[in-house]
Amino acid sequence: MKTLKQHVDALFKNIPDSEEKETIKQEILENLEEKVQDLMGQGKEEEDAINKAIIEFGDIDEIKQELLQKTIPVKKNMSKINLGFSIWGSLLIISLFVFANFYYTPDEIWFVYPTFVVLWWPLSMFFYWLRTK
Structure with missing residues (x-):
């Protein structure tokens, strides 16, 4: 045998x-x-x-x-952490735009336009988190 x-x-x-x-x-x-x-x-x-x-x-x-x-080790799902990081990061960037807007040009409101651009980051992380959930 x-x-x-x-x-x-x-x-x-x-x-x-x-x-x-x-x-x-x-x-x-x-x-x-x-x-x-x-x-x-x-x-x-x-x-x-x-x-x-x-x-x-x-x-x-x-x-x-x-x-x-x-x-094979299972990869840890980091999508929730990525979502939290993107939310806090975008809030910090938007607050920087608000500060710069009101400090340098208080007569003209322009921070809204870059805010829409920055909000795509947490929005995309949110949909990624939903997909991996």
Whole structure:
């Protein structure tokens, strides 16, 4: 049954080591060994039984994908922090425009125009936050 162990090891060679990986490898190996024993009980020779068990077992792409997803760290959702930062940042920029407007040109109100431009930043972060929620 050394061939089966080598085959299972080859299937999982690109997966990082973990306890779950070893458990799954052991289960697959046991299932393959049982299948080989059943085939040998039906009159097949050991080599033919091993080859047939491997072929019938098929591919384990879904299992590999699941193991890889568990080992890859999940990215933290920063959209809420980005939204808060954009709101505070735009408030500071708008307050700078209001101060400059009333300090240098109090007779003419112009701070409203750049305010509309600056408000696109938190608005876009808000819709991004809604989409990732």
